[in-house]
Amino acid sequence: xxxxxxxxxxxxxxxxxxxxxxxxxxxxGRIAAIGExxxxxxxxxxxxxxxxxxxxxxxCHIEQLSAAGIMNADTFESATRSAxxxxxxxxxxxxxxxxxxxxxxxxxxxHQRAEAGAIVDYAFHLILADPRxxxxxxxxxxxxxxxxxxxxxxxxxxKLRLDDAQALAVLEAARRHGLMVxxxxxNHAMIALxxxxxxxxxxxxxxxxxxxHPRVGEAEAIYRAIAMARLLDQPVMIFHVSTxxxxxxxxxxxxxxxxxxxxxxxxxxxLSRDDLDRPSGEGAKWICSPPLREPxxxxxxxxxxxxxxxSTVSSDHAPYAADASGKYAAxxxxxxxSVPNGLPGLxxxxxxxxxxxxxxxxxxxxxxxxxxxxxxxxLYGLDDRKGSIAIGKDADLVLWDPEREVTLDAALAQDxxxxxxxxGMRVRGWPVTTLRRGEIIVDDGKIEAQPGxxxxxxxxxxxxxxxxxxxxxxxxxxxxxxxxxx
Numbered sequence: 001x002x003x004x005x006x007x008x009x010x011x012x013x014x015x016x017x018x019x020x021x022x023x024x025x026x027x028x029g030r031i032a033a034i035g036e037x038x039x040x041x042x043x044x045x046x047x048x049x050x051x052x053x054x055x056x057x058x059x060c061h062i063e064q065l066s067a068a069g070i071m072n073a074d075t076f077e078s079a080t081r082s083a084x085x086x087x088x089x090x091x092x093x094x095x096x097x098x099x100x101x102x103x104x105x106x107x108x109x110x111h112q113r114a115e116a117g118a119i120v121d122y123a124f125h126l127i128l129a130d131p132r133x134x135x136x137x138x139x140x141x142x143x144x145x146x147x148x149x150x151x152x153x154x155x156x157x158x159k160l161r162l163d164d165a166q167a168l169a170v171l172e173a174a175r176r177h178g179l180m181v182x183x184x185x186x187n188h189a190m191i192a193l194x195x196x197x198x199x200x201x202x203x204x205x206x207x208x209x210x211x212x213h214p215r216v217g218e219a220e221a222i223y224r225a226i227a228m229a230r231l232l233d234q235p236v237m238i239f240h241v242s243t244x245x246x247x248x249x250x251x252x253x254x255x256x257x258x259x260x261x262x263x264x265x266x267x268x269x270x271l272s273r274d275d276l277d278r279p280s281g282e283g284a285k286w287i288c289s290p291p292l293r294e295p296x297x298x299x300x301x302x303x304x305x306x307x308x309x310x311s312t313v314s315s316d317h318a319p320y321a322a323d324a325s326g327k328y329a330a331x332x333x334x335x336x337x338s339v340p341n342g343l344p345g346l347x348x349x350x351x352x353x354x355x356x357x358x359x360x361x362x363x364x365x366x367x368x369x370x371x372x373x374x375x376x377x378x379l380y381g382l383d384d385r386k387g388s389i390a391i392g393k394d395a396d397l398v399l400w401d402p403e404r405e406v407t408l409d410a411a412l413a414q415d416x417x418x419x420x421x422x423x424g425m426r427v428r429g430w431p432v433t434t435l436r437r438g439e440i441i442v443d444d445g446k447i448e449a450q451p452g453x454x455x456x457x458x459x460x461x462x463x464x465x466x467x468x469x470x471x472x473x474x475x476x477x478x479x480x481x482x483x484x485x486x
Contacts, residue, residue: 004032004040006438011046011399015053015389016370024051026395029437034391044433044440046399052369053388054089054120054396054434055350058376059182059239059263059314061342062093063113067129067159070329070340073321073416076117077451079346082415084442084449086347087431089120089396090377090386090457094152096127099159103128103139107148111456118454119447120436121396123380125152125182128170129160136173144177147458149381151181152239155221156188156289164228171234179461180380182237183225185246186290187217195337204335206283210273210291212336218290219245226253226260235259235463237379240316242268242290244300251309261379263312264301266349267292267421270356275421281333285322286421289341305371306363312376315349318342319417326417343421347413350398351406355427359402381459395438404430 004025013022013034025033025040062079065071074082083091095110097103103126114122126148128135153170154160162170174181195212198204203211222238226249229236241247241264253260273292276283286292304310320326320340330338350372357363369388377387385394405428406412410420434442441449 002027004038006042006044007038007040008044008046008051008397008399009038011049011051013051013389014365014369016366016374019365024389024397026438029395029439031389031391031393031395034389048401049432050365050400050402051389052087052365052398052400053373054386054398054436055087055372056090056092056376056382056387057083057088057315057317057346057349058092058312058380059265060091060093060317060346061319062091062317064094064096065098066340067098067157068340070320070326072342073319073326073418074317075416076114077119078414078416079317079319080117080119080122080454081447082347082413083120084434084436084447085412085414085431085445087350087398087400087434088346089398089434089436090122090382091120091346092123092125092150092380094127095124097129097135099130101130103135103143107143114454114456115452117451119441119449119451121386121455121457123382123457123459124148125150127152127160128162129154131162131166131170131173136169140173141177144179147460149179149459149461151179152184153181154184155225156184156186156191161188164224168228168232171228171232171236174461175232175234177461180235180237182239184239185218185221185225186213187220190214190217190220199335199337206281206287206336206339207273207277209287209336209339210276210293213289213291215243215245215293218243219249222246222249226250226258229260230258233259235261235461238262240265240268240290240314241301241310242293243297247300247304247309254309261311262309263314264305264310265314265316266345266352267316267343269298269301269313270352270425271421272298281328284327284334284336284339285419286343287336287339287341288316288318288343302362305367311371311379313349313353313371314376315345316342317344317346319344319415321416322418344413344415344417344419345421347415348408348420348422351408351427351430352422352425354400354429359428379463381461382457385457395435397435398431399433400429401432402429404428404432406430
């Protein structure tokens, strides 16, 4: 047998289904052996450590210009440094088209940025804000063939949202090319109406941001996205679910066999709308969309993770700086409407979830691996290489000290937002060593990899089967189907 390059010895290896003690051998950047008494050129002692798959963060915004013209704070170098420090070895950020842009040009630009700075491996979701025929019929087929396996559309935001006809056109194009479609689902007209009324009556504080994004607006838009997906028999991922009402729509659709998946984000599980109620403009740092919700929504989201209604937990890392270039572009005490929406979170997604799921005993390490690595890799066409510990997979691994206690602060994150919404939170369990394709890229808080050493991951689209392996409903025009007519 060819000599192993590196052997990780005496660790407790964890997958989405098992936890066991073994040595793990790496050759040419891949997992080559799992067993006892393995020998290699180098060894890494993992006694008293968990050995977990590197995290897959399938929803984050990196070096992205907003529709309002504000660049988020992180470059690919700073964001992926932060990701690696937190145990994430694969990210799927966005190549964001704005109106008037050619999608092919947008993707080329994001490739150049990532190639120069990325430390972890990456793919892209393609944001379609202007699905013109030349984009859907000209750019999209070549991009799909090049390995861009997923799209994102918005049902809200003035300069990003698609009307129903445009959304259906995107879903139809995605179906032709075998792509997953991810949806930001909120009712735009409801948000616009409430925002106008609030501002007119001088309700401008950050706490009113939560009022301006009604719960029923999330549920309605999720229902509408589900209806379009069902009509066309097209797989759809609902991003950042935040409410009980939204969960109910997803649960009903999945029970009917519709090809719908859903995620939530770290901040919806551990923060609430009370975090917006801070003095002197401070609450602007906690403005995101959908907004932070109520404690009973948190409990419902946790239950949905346990039962499988929610498949993954992402960071939705959107790091607008806590200064005049970002959150405070409209002044030191801005009204909620003027604040860029988003929170930083790449670094602390895994430590927070490990603390809540494993250290506090709510779900267990297997479930932690499933929602943070295995399922996002599977859903987005990366499971041939990423997301689990198995022979032949990339050796993307994290050694966790399950007993180390850490108080979170912005300095630990090493991103460029200048703050963390999780400041002061104490967690038990911490990533001490991160490997990407067999190379140590983080060693006890020190980055060892060079900018640009991350690789682009070409991939196919999401799964074609209905959730849970259930058959999709029979399609018949007489039964209000329609996919067979396309």
